[in-house]
Amino acid sequence: MRILILILLLAIFWTVSTTDTLATAANLRCSPSTGTYNVGNSFTVEYVLDTRNFATYGADVVATYDPSIIEVVGTTSTPVTSGTGWGQPTTNTIDNSLGKIELAYGSAHPTFTGSATIGQVTFRAKTAGQAQFNYTFFQQDDDTTPGVAKVWGKKDGINMSNILTDVNNCIFIVEGAGVTPTVAPGLPTATLAPILPSPSLIPTLPIGNVTEIPRAGSVANTYTFLLLGGIFFTLGLIQFRGSFF
Numbered sequence: 520m521r522i523l524i525l526i527l528l529l530a531i532f533w534t535v536s537t538t539d540t541l542a543t544a545a546n547l548r549c550s551p552s553t554g555t556y557n558v559g560n561s562f563t564v565e566y567v568l569d570t571r572n573f574a575t576y577g578a579d580v581v582a583t584y585d586p587s588i589i590e591v592v593g594t595t596s597t598p599v600t601s602g603t604g605w606g607q608p609t610t611n612t613i614d615n616s617l618g619k620i621e622l623a624y625g626s627a628h629p630t631f632t633g634s635a636t637i638g639q640v641t642f643r644a645k646t647a648g649q650a651q652f653n654y655t656f657f658q659q660d661d662d663t664t665p666g667v668a669k670v671w672g673k674k675d676g677i678n679m680s681n682i683l684t685d686v687n688n689c690i691f692i693v694e695g696a697g698v699t700p701t702v703a704p705g706l707p708t709a710t711l712a713p714i715l716p717s718p719s720l721i722p723t724l725p726i727g728n729v730t731e732i733p734r735a736g737s738v739a740n741t742y743t744f745l746l747l748g749g750i751f752f753t754l755g756l757i758q759f760r761g762s763f764f
Contacts (some may be wrong), residue, residue, distance in 0.1 A: 531534050537687065539607070541647070543571060543683045543684040543685055544570075544573045544659075544660075544670075544674070544682040544683070544749035545568065545569065545570050545573055545578075545670035545672065545681070545684065546568075546569040546571060546684065546685050546686065546687065547566065547567070547577060547578070547580070547654050547656075547668055547670065547680050547681050547683060547686045547687070547691045548567050548568075548569065548592075548686065548687035548689075549564050549565065549567065549652055549654075549687070549689040550565045550567050550568060550636070551566070551638075551687070551689070552690075553689060553690050553691060553692070554691050554692070555691075555692040555693075555694060556644045556692070556693055556694070557644065557693070557695070557696045557748055558644050558645065558646060558647060558693060558694070558695055558696045559644060559696055560643070560644045561592060561641055561642065561643045561644075562641070562644075562691070563639055563640070563641045563642075563751045564639060564640055564641075564642060564689065565584075565599075565635050565636045565638070565639040565653060566596075566622065566636065566638040566639065566640075567585045567591070567634065567635070567636050568603070568634065568635060568636075568637050568670065570631065570632050570633060570634070570670070570672075571634065571686075572632060573672050573682055574596065574631075574632050574673065575601075575626050575630070575631050575632070575670055575671060575672045575674065575682070576626045576627065576629075576631075576671045576673075576679065577605060577624040577625045577626040577627065577628045577670075577671045578624055578628060578637055578668075578669065578670045578671065579610075579621075579622070579623040579624065579625070579640060579668060579669040580620065580621070580622040580623070580637070580654070580668055580698075581620070581621055581623075581654060581666060581667055581668045582619075582620045582653060582654050582657060582668070583617075583618075583619050583649040583651075583652075583653050583657040583698070583723070584618045584620070584642070584650060584651065584652045585648075585649075585651060586615055586616060586617070586618035586645055587616055587645070587646065587648070587694055588604050588641065588644070588645060588647075588648040588649070588650035588691075589642040589644055589645060589650045589691065589693065590615055590642065590643050591613050591615050591620075591640055591641065591643075592641040592642065592643050593641065594612075594613055594615075595611045595612065596611055596613065596615055596620060596622045596638070597638060597639045597641075598622065598637070598638050599612065599635075599636045599637055599638050599639060600637070601638070602631075602633075602635025603628070603629075603631040603633065603637060604628075604629050604631060605624055605629065605637075606624075606628055608622050608623055608624045608625075608638075609623055609624065609625050609763040610622065610623035613640070617724075620640060622637075622638045624637070625671075626671035626679050636667060638718045638743060641730055642698060643657075644693040645693070646693065646695075647694055647695040648688070648692075648693055648694050648733060649690060649691070649692055649693075650691045650692075650693060651688060651689070651690050651691075652688060652689040652691065653688045653696065654686040654688060655667045655668050656668050656679050656683070656686045657683075659662075659676070659683065659684035659685065660680065660681055660682060660683070660684065661681055661683070662680050662681050668683060669681040669683055671717075672680055675706065676677060676683075679681065682728040693707060694698045704749065710736070724734050735757050
């Protein structure tokens, strides 16, 4: 029985210790987390801090993006302090050639607990492809690595340290814009030849049944000419015989 009780106590102790170890504190994410844009479009990305009920005194945003796909409009981020009540940042730079963003508030601001946007940046889509927006983050509560994102708080209730335990990165899709073909100036515009109608059959009149050959002249006139011819022939014959005898 004692052995069973000991095993149970060890299991409870191990579970509690593991829960404390895996507890998460502050988080950084971006909004929107994804999106699809055409070449030439502009869009704004916000840096969002979620303290997860931990008290914070400032934050340092360090992020990278793909400058071959998207570029920042301007040279700095836009600080947003209305949600946190913090003062202005001490560092605010953007390198469009390297694709690097820094927005550092430091750790000397009034206590903030909750979720709020602490800055934003406007991008312009350059070329088609997929562009990632990544916070520079390697491990939780990283106080030793220089040039990483940080959220300042007091884990032990006394000393100021980095309490950033995780981040959510983003990805944006850029599609090529449609191209409208244009005619070079000075060149004649080709026109299509008109389409002629299909030839139609020549209509033919119906031919009726032939019953007789049409008459060429009067029958009476024919008989008159024959009679006169006979008279002239007879007179000629009589005259010929009288002169011969």
